[in-house]
Amino acid sequence: MALVPKSSNPRYLTLELITAKTRMYLTQKKMEKLKTTLEEAMMIMETDPLGCTGRAAGWLFINHARNMTAQLSYLNLSKPGAFNVYNGIFNTAKTSFLRSMTNFKRDGGNDGPFGFGFALCRLVILLLRCGDNGLTMGLIKPPDDDIISAEKYMRHLEDSDIPITKILEMQLRLAKCDYVFHRSHLTRAFEHATEAYNLATAMNLLEFTEHAHNRMSFLNSKQSITWPDDDISEEDVNRILFEDSTSEGEIHPREYILSS
Structure with missing residues (x-):
């Protein structure tokens, strides 16, 4: 901060x-x-919108949007009026992500393309409504238009000349996880979440390791096979295994059930 007054653009450096x-x-x-x-x-x-455009503004808008998306994950949606609050915060975050992408487009350095791709991935995650940290998966169904927009954004990134670094790949994997989840491909969604988890772990990005892990836990719970909650007695086990299935008082073998 001591160097700020000596710089050619004090506001931008600040x-x-x-x-x-x-x-x-x-x-x-x-x-x-x-x-x-x-x-x-x-x-x-x-105070100086023209002088402050570019990389710094781009990251600022991303962090502003992420502050909003963090709030979305902790709303109690069962309360009256909660969805009105949700939609207000959602639209604010969406606007900030879009403004971030606009600012990164104006940046002439290496941070421009990377920041644009990062903001795009976070926007996709917002549109798909699984939560910034994956804690609202299965709670909110996004409109079909937002799912279609999310797919177009991801295709735009993959078809662009923006280098897909490990950090961008990790963000894109999180976005793809949420997208294929809404397309009902749970196994593929789990694979994307696992790849994101491995990348975040390798880069020691604990925040995003947590985000990927939350998705893995949810998806695993949707696919895992469990017994019913009520206990089965030893006597029932003996009857199921050893008695003639045609005998009177037959106890039918229990079926495995998918946890919901």
Whole structure:
């Protein structure tokens, strides 16, 4: 911060430093500090929107959107009016992701394409409504238009010249997991979540390791085979295994059931 007044663009450098702080607070889950810092940064951008465009603004809008998406995962949707609140936060986050992508397009450095791809993946995850951290999988069904848009965004990224780094691949795998989940391909969704988990673990990105693990746990619970909750007695086991199936008082073998 001491170097800021000596720079050629003090507002932009200040914005870069504040953006770094927002990322730190996001990682540490210090949401009150994140909110205050984001408001400070937004005020700076409003005073000089042309001078603050580009990479710093792009990351700032991503962090602003991710602050919103984190809130979505913890809403109690059973409360009256919860979906009105959800939709308001959802639209704010969507706007910030789109503004982020616009700013990254204006950036002439290497961060531009990478940031654009990162924002695109996070936007896809938002549209598919499985939650920033995967905790709302199966709770909310996105509109068909959003599922179609999500597929188009992913195809756009894969068909573009943007290098798919390991971090981008990890984000894309999370997005694909959510997409194929809504297409009812649970096994394929689990595979994408596992790949995302392995990539995040290898890069020591604990935040996204957790996001991938939440998806794996949910999908595993949808596919695993379990016994019914009520216990079966030893006497019942003996009858099932050894008695003639035509005998009076027959006890039918229990069927495996899929956990719901």
